[in-house]
Amino acid sequence: MLLLKGARTFAPQDLGSVDILVGADKVLAIENGMGPMPVEVETLNLSNFVLAPGLIDLHVHFAGAGGEGGPLFRAEPLNASSLLESGITTAVGLLGTDGYARNVMEVLQKAYALEAQGVSTYIYTGSYKIPSVTITGDVAVDIMAVEKVLGLKIAIADHRSSHPTVEEFVRLASQVRVAGILSGKVGIFHLHVGTCPDPLFLVRETNKRTSIPLYHFLPTHMNRNETVLEEALKFALEGGNVDFTAISDMKRPQAHEAVSKLLEASVPLDRITVSSDAGGSSPLFDSDGRLLDVKITTPQNLMAQFLQLLDAIGPEKALTVFSTNPAKRLGLRHKGKIEEGFDADFLIFDDAWSLRGVIAKGRLVWGKI
Numbered sequence: 001m002l003l004l005k006g007a008r009t010f011a012p013q014d015l016g017s018v019d020i021l022v023g024a025d026k027v028l029a030i031e032n033g034m035g036p037m038p039v040e041v042e043t044l045n046l047s048n049f050v051l052a053p054g055l056i057d058l059h060v061h062f063a064g065a066g067g068e069g070g071p072l073f074r075a076e077p078l079n080a081s082s083l084l085e086s087g088i089t090t091a092v093g094l095l096g097t098d099g100y101a102r103n104v105m106e107v108l109q110k111a112y113a114l115e116a117q118g119v120s121t122y123i124y125t126g127s128y129k130i131p132s133v134t135i136t137g138d139v140a141v142d143i144m145a146v147e148k149v150l151g152l153k154i155a156i157a158d159h160r161s162s163h164p165t166v167e168e169f170v171r172l173a174s175q176v177r178v179a180g181i182l183s184g185k186v187g188i189f190h191l192h193v194g195t196c197p198d199p200l201f202l203v204r205e206t207n208k209r210t211s212i213p214l215y216h217f218l219p220t221h222m223n224r225n226e227t228v229l230e231e232a233l234k235f236a237l238e239g240g241n242v243d244f245t246a247i248s249d250m251k252r253p254q255a256h257e258a259v260s261k262l263l264e265a266s267v268p269l270d271r272i273t274v275s276s277d278a279g280g281s282s283p284l285f286d287s288d289g290r291l292l293d294v295k296i297t298t299p300q301n302l303m304a305q306f307l308q309l310l311d312a313i314g315p316e317k318a319l320t321v322f323s324t325n326p327a328k329r330l331g332l333r334h335k336g337k338i339e340e341g342f343d344a345d346f347l348i349f350d351d352a353w354s355l356r357g358v359i360a361k362g363r364l365v366w367g368k369i
Contacts (some may be wrong), residue, residue: 001021001022001023001028001037001039001040001041001042002021002022002023002041002042002043002044002344002359002362002363002364003019003020003021003022003034003037003041003042003043003044004019004020004021004022004044004046004051004346004359005019005034005043005044005045005046005047006018006019006045006046006047007020007046007047007049007050007051007348008049008050008051008351009030009050009051009052009338010050010051010052010053010315010316010319010338011053011337011338011339012052012053012315012316012317012319012320012323012324012337013316014315014316015030015338016032017032017047018030018031018032019031019032019033019034020051020338021034021037021041022344022359022362023362024362025343025344025361025362026334026341026342026343026344026362027338027339027340027341027342027343027344028340029340030338030339030340044364044369046348046369048350048351049348049349049350049351049356049357049369050315050348050349050350050351050353051338051346051347051348051349052315052319052323052338052346052347052349053319053323053324053335053336053337053338053345053346053347054087054088054089054090054323054345054346054347054358054359054360055086055087055088055089055090055302055303055306055322055323055347056088056089056090056091056322056323056326056327056330056332056335056336057083057088057090057091057092057275057276057278057299057302057326058092058190058218058243058273058275058326058329058330059092059094059190059220059243059245059275059276059277060078060083060088060091060092060093060094060275060276060277060278060279060299061075061078061093061094061095061096061277061278061279061280061297062077062078062083062091062093062107062110062111062114062121062278062279063077063093063095063102063106063107063109063110063279064076064077064078064102064279065095065096065097065098065102065279065280065281066096066097066098066280066281066294066296068097068160068281068291068294069291069294073281073294074098075279075280075281075296076279077110077279078278078279078299079117080114080117080118080119081366082278082298082299082300083114083119083278083299084118084119084358084360084365084366085299085300085355085358085366086276086278086298086299086300086302086303087302087303087306087347087355087358088119088276088299088302089119089120089345089346089347089358089360090119090120090121090122090326090327090332090335090345091114091119091120091121091122092121092122092123092124092150092330093107093110093111093121093122093123093124094107094123094124094126094127094153094190095107095126095127095128095133095153096127096128096192096280096281097127097128097155097160097281098127099126099127099128099129099132099133102127103133104123104125104126104127104133104134104135104142105135107123108123108135108146108148108149111123111148112148118360118361118363118365119360120335120343120345120360120361121148122148122149122150122330122332123148123149123150124149124150124151124152124153124188124190125139125142125143125146125149125151125152125153126139126152126153126154127153127154127155128154128155128158128160128161128162128192129154129155129161129162130154130162130164130168130172132152132154132172135149139152139172139175139176139179140175140176140178140179140182141179142179143176143179143180143183143185143187144179144182144183150185150186150187150188150330150331151176151180151185151186151187151188151189151190151216152172152175152176152188152189152190153190153191153192154172154189154190154191154192155191155192155193155194156169156191156192156193156194156199156200156202156203156219157193157194157195157196157197157198157199157200157201157202158192158193158194158195158196159194159196159289160194161192161194164202166202166205166206166209169202169205169206170206170209170210170212172189173189173206173210173212173216173217174210174212176188176189176216177212177213177216180216185331186215186216186329186330186331187216188216188218188329188330189216189217189218190218190220191203191217191218191219191220192220192221193219193220193221193222193224193228194221194224195224195225195227195228198231199219199228199231200219200231200235200240203217203219203235203240214238214239214240214241215241217240217241218241218242218243218273218329219232219235219240219242219243220242220243220244220245220275220277221243221244221245221277222235222242222243222244222245222258223244223245223252223253223254223255223257223258224245224252225252225253226253229253229258229261232244232258232262233261233262233265233267236262236267236268236271236272237265237266237267239271240271241271241272241273241329242262242271242272242273243272243273243274243275244258244259244272244273244274244275245274245275245276245277246274246275246276246277246301246302246304246305246306247277247282247297247301254305254308255274255305255308255309256305256308256309256312259272259274259309259312259313259321260309260312260313263313263317269317269320269321269325270320270325270328271325272321272325273321273322273325273326273329274302274305274306274309274321274322275302275326276297276298276299276301276302277297277301278297278298278299278301278302279296279297279299280296280297281294281295281296281297282294282295282296282297302322303355306318306322307353309321309322310353315353323335323336323337324336324337343361344359344361344362345359345360345361346358346359347359348367348369355367356369357369
């Protein structure tokens with residue numbers, strides 16, 4: 001067991017300075033001034049540190065992605081240390097543009113490897129294209145039969161997508177909905193959103209024609225440009241959830257700016273998440289659609305955007321966006337908070353909010369305190 005003594009704890013709500021007892025990968029107790037233990041425990045004195053939930057990244061190409069520009073532009077798989085050093089203790093893997101030379105089984109196997117190295121992992125089935133690439137040959141069966149599969153990913157409103165019709169999109173959304181019901185999962189229809197006009201048309205039309213709830217749909221890259229960001233604002237005010245991408249070196253609205261804009265427009269905080277897109281390619285095309293450049297995104301972007309948002313809205317709200325909301329969106333009832341019975345995934349910061357250590361599954365996996 002592990003005893004964390006005296007850390008200023010944001011759970012994400014401010015608990016003040018408390019002691020936390022960890023055992024079997026879980027939070028066993030949270031108390032003020034915890035007394036002597038009846039069994040031997042390892043103790044970390046964190047009286048000069050801040051403790052927070054680990055970041056949950058719901059869009060990571062941890063098995064590698066890319067390929068725009070040819071084989072030389074294929075991104076390599078991520079290693080566990082690159083995620084953990086960025087404060088990411090839970091990651092959801094997925095395919096990108098290339099659903100031909102890459103496959104979902106490859107993503108699943110990488111998820112198992114990362115899990116063995118301390119990162120909690122899940123995946124989406126599918127890729128940009130339809131018909132969807134799967135493990136079992138069926139989207140719904142993947143979600144029902146494979147524990148790590150939380151939902152389906154496709155691309156919409158993008159020149160690299162399969163440009164699904166409304167009927168095709170409704171059929172896929174129905175599969176995700178039914179599989180979620182039958183498996184006890186939320187059933188996430190995760191949508192890579194491009195820059196085509198009216199980018200969320202398919203989602204709105206499906207919602208209009210069916211009784212499929214909006215909570216199944218999670219459009220991402222919704223800070224791709226100002227026009228897409230306006231669509232994100234509109235969709236969130238209509239009751240939808242939106243995800244922003246933590247890419248710091250592009251001429252797009254930054255994720256922390258996008259979050260602040262939505263909050264200023266009275267969007268409820270619990271409808272907003274931010275993910276890294278780490279391990280994926282960020283291609284730049286000219287006005288004629290010719291590829292100019294490709295950059296590979298990194299996990300470090302997520303922590304950078306978290307700290308920017310923390311400065312803007314404070315730790316409690318920022319942690320809600322980066323930890324609590326992703327857990328809720330994905331249906332991970334044991335993650336996203338520091339609470340008795342929850343997974344012991346913590347970040348240790350100094351009083352200037354510089355990351356000093358990472359505890360994942362109850363073990364110190366990075367840093368030296």
